[in-house]
Amino acid sequence: MKTPLYFLIVLFVSGPIIAQKQKKKQDINAIKSMCGCYEVTFNFAETFHYSNDSLYKPSKTKVDKGLEWAQLIVDEDDKISIQHLLQVGDPSAPHIVKHWRQDWLYQNTDLYTYNANNTWSYTNLPADKVKGQWTQKVYQVDDSPRYEGSSSWVHVDGKSFWENTADAPLPRREYTTRSDYNLTVRGNRQEITEYGWLHDQDNAKVIREPGKEDIVLAKEKGYNTYVKVDDGQCAAAANWWKKNADKWALVRTKWDQVYGRNKDLTLAEKVDHKVLYKYLFDEGYEDQAKINQVIESFVKN
Numbered sequence: 001m002k003t004p005l006y007f008l009i010v011l012f013v014s015g016p017i018i019a020q021k022q023k024k025k026q027d028i029n030a031i032k033s034m035c036g037c038y039e040v041t042f043n044f045a046e047t048f049h050y051s052n053d054s055l056y057k058p059s060k061t062k063v064d065k066g067l068e069w070a071q072l073i074v075d076e077d078d079k080i081s082i083q084h085l086l087q088v089g090d091p092s093a094p095h096i097v098k099h100w101r102q103d104w105l106y107q108n109t110d111l112y113t114y115n116a117n118n119t120w121s122y123t124n125l126p127a128d129k130v131k132g133q134w135t136q137k138v139y140q141v142d143d144s145p146r147y148e149g150s151s152s153w154v155h156v157d158g159k160s161f162w163e164n165t166a167d168a169p170l171p172r173r174e175y176t177t178r179s180d181y182n183l184t185v186r187g188n189r190q191e192i193t194e195y196g197w198l199h200d201q202d203n204a205k206v207i208r209e210p211g212k213e214d215i216v217l218a219k220e221k222g223y224n225t226y227v228k229v230d231d232g233q234c235a236a237a238a239n240w241w242k243k244n245a246d247k248w249a250l251v252r253t254k255w256d257q258v259y260g261r262n263k264d265l266t267l268a269e270k271v272d273h274k275v276l277y278k279y280l281f282d283e284g285y286e287d288q289a290k291i292n293q294v295i296e297s298f299v300k301n
Contacts, residue, residue: 069237
C-alpha cells in the first residue's frame with residue numbers, strides 16, 4: 001500500500017515538471033501566434049547622437065508600411081521556424097519579397113554572436129544558463145546569419161513578451177547609406193498584443209575596433225507594429241511560398257551544415273562583385289549542388 005509520504009514525494013517531484021510543460025506550451029502558443037497575414041508599420045527614429053563632429057547628420061526618421069505574410073515552416077517540440085514574406089506593389093498583381101526568417105530553439109546551447117565586419121563568434125553556453133529559455137535566431141533574406149540571443153518568454157498580467165539584447169549587423173536601411181559605424185546593439189522586445197504583435201527596439205549604433213572599447217555613436221528607437229488581417233489578403237505571398245519552398249529548404253540545409261561546424265564564421269560581402277542574395281534569388285540556383293557551391297564561396301573560414 002502506498003503511504004501518504006509516497007504521494008507527497010510524487011507531488012513534490014511532478015509539480016515542477018508539470019509547471020514547466022505548461023509554461024513551455026504558453027511559450028509555443030505565443031511564438032506561433034506571430035504567424036499569419038499582417039499590416040506592418042516600420043518606424044525608426046534616431047533619438048540621441050554622441051558624435052563630436054559638428055557636421056554629423058543623424059539618419060532620417062523612417063516610416064514604411066506593407067503587408068507581410070509570416071509562414072510557419074518548422075513546427076517541432078523544441079524548434080519553431082517562421083519565414084516572413086513582404087507583399088508589395090499593385091494589390092491586383094503584387095510583388096513578393098523573401099524577407100527575414102526567425103527560428104526559435106528551446107534550451108539551445110549553440111549561438112553565433114555577431115562581432116562586426118561580417119564575422120560571427122561561435123559560443124557554446126552551459127545547459128544550466130539556458131534552462132527554460134528560447135533562442136531567437138534571425139536570418140538575412142538569403143538565410144545567412146544576422147543576430148541571435150537566448151531569453152525566457154514572460155507571461156504576466158495578461159502580457160506575453162520576450163526580451164533580449166544582441167549584437168547585430170547594420171540593417172539594410174542603414175548600411176546602404178551609412179559607413180560611420182559597423183555594429184548595432186539591438187534591444188529587442190517581441191510582445192503579443194490584442195491587435196497582433198509588436199517588435200519594440202532600443203538600439204545603439206556602435207563603432208567597434210579590435211583592441212579598443214566600443215564607441216556609441218547614436219541611439220535609435222524602433223517601433224514595428226504587426227496588425228493581424230484576414231489571411232486572404234496575403235494569398236499571393238502564401239502561394240509564392242508554396243512554389244518556392246523546396247528551393248529554400250535546400251538553402252537552409254546547406255546553411256545548417258555551415259552552422260553545424262560550430263566554429264567562428266566570417267562571410268565575404270561579395271563574390272565576383274555580387275552579393276549572395278542576388279545569386280540565390282536567381283532562378284539558375286535551384287539544385288543542391290549549385291546552392292552548396294555558391295554559399296560555400298562566401299564562407300571565408
